[in-house]
Amino acid sequence: MTSENQAFRLAGRGVVDRSKTFSFTFDGIPYEGFAGDTLASALLANGVHLVGRSFKYHRPRGILTSGSEDPSALVELRTGARREPNTKATVTELYDGLEATSQNRFPSLRFDFLAVNSLLSPVFSAGFYYKTFMWPASFWEKLYEPMIRRAAGLGRAAMEEDPDSYDKANAFCDVLVVGSGAAGLMAAISAARSGARVILADESFAFGGRLLAENRTIDGINSAAWVKAAIGELSSLSNVRLLPRTTIFGAYDGGTYGAVERVADHLVKPAPGQPRQRLWRIVAKRTIVAQGATERPIVFGNNDRPGVMLASAARSYINRYGVAPGRTAVVFSSNDDGAATINDLANAGISVAALVDARPALPDAITARAEALGARIFAGGVVSDAIGGSRVKGACIIDASGATHTLSCDLIIVSGGFNPNMQMTTHLGGRPQWRDDLAAFVPGAMPKGMTAAGAANGSFSLASCLAEGARAGSAAAADVGFDAKPIAIPASDEESNGISAFWHVDRAKHKAFVDLQNDVTAADVALAQREGFSAVEHLKRYTTLGMATDQGRTSSVNGLAILAQLTGKTIPATGITTARPPYSPVSLGALAGEHRGKHFKPTRLTPSHNWAKEQGAVFVEAGLWLRALYFPKPFETDAQTTVIREVNGVRNGVGVCDVSTLGKVEVHGPDAGKFLDRLYINMMSTLAVGRARYGAMLREDGIMMDDGTAARFAEDRYFVTTTTVNAIKVVQHMELCKQWHWPDLDVQIVPSTDQWAQYAVAGPRARDLIARIVDKPFDVSNAAFPYMAVAELTALGGIKARLYRLSFSGELAYEIAVPARHGELLMRTLMEKGQDLGVIPYGTEALGVMRIEKGHVGGPELNGTTTAADVGLGKMASKKKDYIGRVLAERPGLTNPDRPRLAGFRPVDRAARLRSGAHFVGRNTEPVAANALGHMTSVAYSPSLGHWVGLGFLSGAETRMGEIIRAYDPVRGEDTLVEVVSPTFYDSEGARLRV
């Protein structure tokens, strides 16, 4: 079966599908692998061990592990817009047409120019960022930073926009099982059989965990076959959701878990409409962490050379993928599990040159087996150094007596014991516990609803994994109310799990790496300790040990064990760094989901949006709304021309503006008037039925919150408007006042923004137009329907409507509202019936110009720092009642007469342009911050006056009327003399709006 180009593929082993051959390329060279391979197993099948160069020293790196903990087998996957850097070859599912490239090499993987960095290693030692590049400062931008960017770092992100889509999904379950090895499968089965809703997630594309990687027997059958049967049962149950290719990356409060499912990462590109990845939010009543354990390397010289491999990884490649990771191996272990790898090696036809074990005595069975295989046995010995550059060529061994031996090999199998994968148990602050008998940290106190089972819990034998998983599954289901009966524990073959803690070969001649991803050596740890960084969290930050894509899963415990040795403390006294989400990297695309580009936020459209679009309106985003900014005519080449035409159209004829975006709230109930009195600074309970009143509301600290109008349609029915952007905030505030401050008031609040399409109809001809819209016999004359009158009526032949005699523009004006579905009809009818009156639509830009001409305050003035008095509304505040913000608005700081107050400004040179943001200083004063008197907030070119006008806040505004001051704009380099005037530039008596 072994094809010629897969020279290291083993006949008759593994669970890959040999009927499906996949072609792929690595650095442009074509290879073949099988369905069920990872990129790493397929590369190894073709004898490729050298896959990348390291972060700092550009050392050749290979495949250390067979899982998501791999620190060094990082490649760029795909090309162009789909290029994805730092992908772990050890978990990348092989597909037909896969393209991978090695990264961090220059110019090629085999001959790397920057490997010279290795010779500069004193420069790159612990804390190098902090030491080397500090001086001279001017070198940073020009030399150091570009050099570091070139030399260090990992892969390159794609430069084009990601063409794929990402999905977000939610799931709820009774029991979430994380990991599908022996413990996870038993947990899922025992919980599922009780009827509980179970989710079983595994980061791999195949369920089974180590059961696929070990040659074990369960209930008399091979462990991989047992997995198949177990998954068969689970997938037949409707209460079970199986999530392969799914990493549970974080535990959050309240039983919430984050997960990323790699939906289409194993395809050249996703099918049409299919997301590449899906971000899951899983809410679980109970969670069983069954994520197994990660084998740790032993730190020795050149332990980063391609061909140095963890024992568990070697067994994975042999048993799961049917690949021989080499021809001749030296096994270096400190425990039975690692040493027993000689069996798997022998079964795969790999010759075992030596078994080196740090323990002085080995179990008889292992010694006997090693002897039978003709391996040399070095009990109490160590591998001090690997020999070889881009591939291991031999091992340097120091035996128990101290004598040195050099053996030829192309593979060094290493095992320093196992660290339970209990990161998830610490995400919410849990602290792990040290167990001397395992030489490992195990989960300590866990968050509510979470348990750990199997190797993740420090129970390493297969028998204990099966039993503990089954117990955890039924206990979890029973906990949430299911009748979970104990299930039969399958029989498994025997094993031994002896270990003696061994971390670091201190007699190494070459660089001995603790963290392969960050190129942190044992010497760096020692240096950091000597320089005073002897707390684990300091060590991590100073050396970068344990950071980046592998999150230190092969390095953290080794690093702190070495630190413990140096400081003479125990490992538990030394402590462990805190694991935080994510467990393994999550792409930004998955986190964003569909909320990107135009869909980052929802878009609100007014009822007559389509009509405005037909008219060629230019739109502007206002909060979430799209509003018509102005309506250009084909011959108008600039916005200013259009806006001037629109303002003149309103001031001389009639215009219509869509004001549907205003926040609208129905406030009903016998106490509605009393309630509004407490919300607004002015009286609302005295408002007559059929009338409206402008009102302002404060925050409790005395600062302006919002302004708008209140209309009273009946004794117990008010209708209030808010500014567009504050609608949600004001409703929230009203609900707080009603529910929390004054729960005894009988008042009901119904947000109604979307109910009404509302249009301002403004200009001297507004009455003529409105008269044609409302149904007879409604009388719109000034006498019958004066300024600030409101009415419920019908319009357009029987459609419910509301009419308000309000004016923001300063002209005779109305606002007319109809139920939203009729909004477009109303707009079209206004345009049609007003044709002979010269009606025009106008946008928010013209609206803004007219409000500045009238001196009405808007967003730039209600900016979260101004009081009612500051914006000229001080006289409106009632003295007869309490209201939100009254007491604190009277604080000395807010009533200080020197506070900048609202004023109007016009340029002395009438041709000059004004700028918002310009600072005011006295005419003959130095323009420095200490002399600032305030600033300009809103400016516009006033078509009505023929020059620029501005609103702003000026210290002592009332006493400076007529004074000439400077409007100084250092950003644009402008300095303009302006005259301080009343903020009402246009029709200050209000004669035009009362006609």
Place this chain on the structure above:
Amino acid sequence: MSNPATEAALNRSGLTISRRDDVAMTHVALRRGRRADLDARVSATLGLTLPDTSRTVEAAGQMAAWAGPEQWLVIGPQEAGTDPSAALAKALNGVASVVDVSDSRVIFRVRGASAADVLSLSMGIDLHDKAFKPGDVAITHASHLGVMVWRHADGQGYDFACARTYAVDFGHWLEDACSKRGVFA
């Protein structure tokens, strides 16, 4: 439908999405201490008992959905020349605040045997049979849009009432969720 691919995917999912434009919606909020009076008048007018928990009740073509504490949404047919909200306001005068919200929201209807499976992935609330039964209603959000959702009495579908000004966005999201999940879930 926004495009043929979405439509095709939706067809494969076996779900149908429709928009209900022919309904009158009235918001009813209890006046303080008038619950007994309100119940009596609602019973006389609509033949319904207003629910105290997040449920819907139906009678003679009218539905009342719990819409928050001491608030309900009454939904019924909108026939030409009638004003159901005004009629209800008259009937409930003094015991409830009654507001016509017929135009505040747009109702989307999703029907199909797989509706629960497909939509459960898209919603932040648990739509499982045990957690969201026929007749249940929830005020929540979907994607980033506020929505009120209730499950049909036969369990085969849902109504989603979303703010009218977000309806275009919401409609796209719903189509997308149904088509994508129907095929790839």
Place this chain on the structure above:
Amino acid sequence: MRISCPHCGERALDEFSYLGDASVTRPDPAAADAADAFYTYAYERRNIAGPTQELWYHQAGCHAWLVVTRDTRTHEISDVKAAQDVALERVNSTTGAA
């Protein structure tokens, strides 16, 4: 984090918005020391390591304000009440005392 709204049931954090300390109430504006009392009410907060009472608003749900008892060290929520019920009790007890 998940909050059990007494009206809607358990919902994810993103349906809620946070206001602040629920152990303070709006002072009597007619009192002689109103200026000081309002200052304290608006600005002075204790930073408690342990159970706190907080006001949350079910923004995306039923629009109810809630009094949530949360342990700031663990985020464990031990109690959620409708703010209106808490406030009515407060108002009634004040009225009863007077």
